[in-house]
Amino acid sequence: MNYNRISILGCGWLGYPLALDFLSKGISVKGSTTTESKIETFQEEGIIPFLFTLGETKDQIYKDFLENSDVLIINFPPKRIPNIIEVYQKQVQSVLPYISKTQKVIFVSSTSVYQNTNNEVSETLQIEPEKESGKAVAIVEKLLQDELGDRLTTLRLCGLIGYDRLPGRFLANKKEVLNGDAPINVIHRDDCIGLINAILKKNVWGEIINGCADHHPLRKDFYMQAALKISLTPPTFKKQDKIAYKIIANTKSKNVLGYSYIYPDPLKLI
Incomplete structure (x- = not known):
């Protein structure tokens, strides 16, 4: 891996263990958070901490956060608020002026940008997001692409699971849930980290890449089994x-990155 200094914008559920993984490889990591109580933990682990909220911070903090970093990883989802599209776009726009002309960027995006087609969808599909969150992410994808071009790789991840995100809790006790016969799309956190490492190792830029487990069990099978596994009432x-x-x-992701999924079958994660 030729990248020795990485800034992670959003050191939360995915970004924090990603930072620890980089540190284990000898990479220097700057990590941002909006939670003051995390600063001490970051320092203890060796992450260079930055406390700020996008759009509400001073220019110098952005400059310090990005200074000397080879790669910026933008890793935070849009908040579920009424003006989600406007706010998310402004948040990302606020950091763009401070990205240097040599820095590479990975945008951790979402498969929510894809519309339902009742079929398989790949990165070549002309996206038409159906939900506001998907529309917000799609707009930011384009914003980054227009600004960064071939220095950007967009990683579209599907439903995140693993560790404390137990899918059995998601629909437990619910009645008359829709789309039980629909296939699901999920990915384990370890595979998310694996894909990001593969992008860096293979030096893959200027691409859009999906991240998703190989298998797609039916929604009803997955969530019923998941709830029973942790002794909750299945939906x-x-x-x-x-x-x-x-x-x-x-x-x-397999062909371009040469990646083999650690957890290809979601049912085996239950």
């Missing part, structure tokens, strides 16, 4: 003549 699913879904293809 019930409504019978429907029509369902809406998409199957996220991960072929490009």
Whole structure:
């Protein structure tokens, strides 16, 4: 890996263990958080901490956060608020002027940008997001692409699971849940970290890449088994003549990055 200094914008559920992984490889890591109580933990682990909220901070903090970094990883989702599109766009725009002309960027995006096609979808699909969160992410993808060009790689991750994110809790006790016969799209956190490392190791830039487990069990099978596994009441699913879904293809991540998924079968994670 030729990148010795990395800044992670958003050291939360994914960003923090990603930072620890980089540190174990001898990489210097700057990590941002909006939570003051995390600063001491970052320092103890060796992460150079930065406390700020995008759009509400002084220019010098952005400069210090990005100074001398080879790669910036933008890793925070849009907040579920009424003006989600406007706010998310402004948050990312606030840091763009401080990215140097030589820095590479990985944008941790989401497969929420894809519309339901009742078929497999790949990175070549002309995206038409259906939810506001997906629209917000799609706009930021374009914003970054227009600004950074081939210095940007966008990693579209599907539903994040693993460790304390136990899927059995998500739908436990719920009744008449829709789309029980739809295939699911999930990815384990370890595979998210693996994909980011593969992008850096292979020096893959100017690409859009999906991250998703190989297998896509039915929603009802996955969430019923997951709830039972942790002794919760499984959900019930409504019978429907029509369902809406998409199957996220991960072929490009394997071919371009040479990546083999650690957790290819979500049912084996339960």
